[in-house]
Amino acid sequence: MKKTILAIGAAFALSGAAFADKLLINGAGATFPFPIYSKWFSAYNKLHPDVQINYQSIGSGGGIKQVTEKTVDFGASDAPLTDEQLQKAQGIQHVPTVMGAVVIVWNLPEVKELRLAPETLAAIYLGKITKWNDPAMQKENPGAKLPDMAITVAHRSDGSGTTNIFTDYLAKVSPEWKAGPGKGTSVNWPAGLGGKGNEGVTGVVKQTEGAIGYVELAYANQNKLPTAELRNHDGQWVKPTLEGVSAAAAKATIPDDYRVSITDQPGKDAYPIAAFTYLLVYRDQQNAQKGDALLEFLWWAEHEGQKDAAALDYAPLPKAVVQKVEQTLKGMTVNGKPILASSH
DSSP, X not given: OHHHHHHHHHHHHHHHHHHHHSEEEEEEEOSTTHHHHHHHHHHHHHHOTTEEEEEEEOOHHHHHHHHHTTSSSEEEESSOOOHHHHHHSTTEEEEEEEEEEEEEEEOOTTOOOOEEOHHHHHHHHXXXXXXXXXXXXXXXXXXXOOOSOBOEEEEESSOOHHHHHHHHHHHHHOHHHHHTTOSSSSOOOSSXXXXXXXXXXXXHHHHSTTEEEEEEHHHHHHTTOOBOEEEOXXXXXXXXXXXXXXXXXXXXXXXXXXXXXXTTOSSTTOOSSEEEEEEEEESEESSHHHHHHHHHXXXXXXXXXXXXTGGGTOBOOOHHHHHHHHHHHHTOEETTEESSTTTO
């Protein structure tokens, strides 16, 4: 018995030592890319068992706050930092990872397809269209059996990059929205129920007949929620597809800091509520071991990781953006010394 206890104790000691030998890198932020980040961190750990990347899916607002306060090794956001936020987080580098679509989902068992013009969607979220059989809705969906039922609007309750993308779009297509709630990671919603994270809004819609909400495409597909066709900048009705997201990015000029909006882009195939999502890292890493591992992971994500994007409902980065990011990563340093320039 004593030998067994000693053996168990030795096993725990060994497992504890093995865990202690792992290099832990902690991150937090956006829920929008959480499905692909989970896949990436798991796959990278299998390739590099000595590196474990932990990620908290708490929303872009939380990720920006934590990386600014340096309580995590990296943040994640779908909302590029504002000039004011960058002042508080000097030295932060945006690293685009993939692109995604924010989609409109609903819960009406009898309605399998739905079209929404920009002005109609804005009016729903402004609380001006309150019934599913509103004349504007019927005009856009002449064949649908839209019920005489109240619309329950679902939105995010937390600081959210998904909200930033959605409200950025609404502010472009609706002067009233731009002058009212405006755009941001958090806004004063004129109507509706809040849910935390993409998971929370998905849950509100699934549990509430008559609900409408906005979530990242992966969450809609995983939960088998229908997604609306939207009328894009060129007047074409488009469904949310990865090709439509890529088309939205095709004509965009990408600045050196990668802070760019690709909502409501021109192009007949462009899906109108599309965006890049970013990891937020300091250009000069202070911890040599973590900094080296983090930059190696970023290089892997920009190359090998892109192969996982489409299967998880994200669009891979355009080739030109990957080439631009390569130069950015090669310019990053650990305690002032370049890490990747010589090894890649």
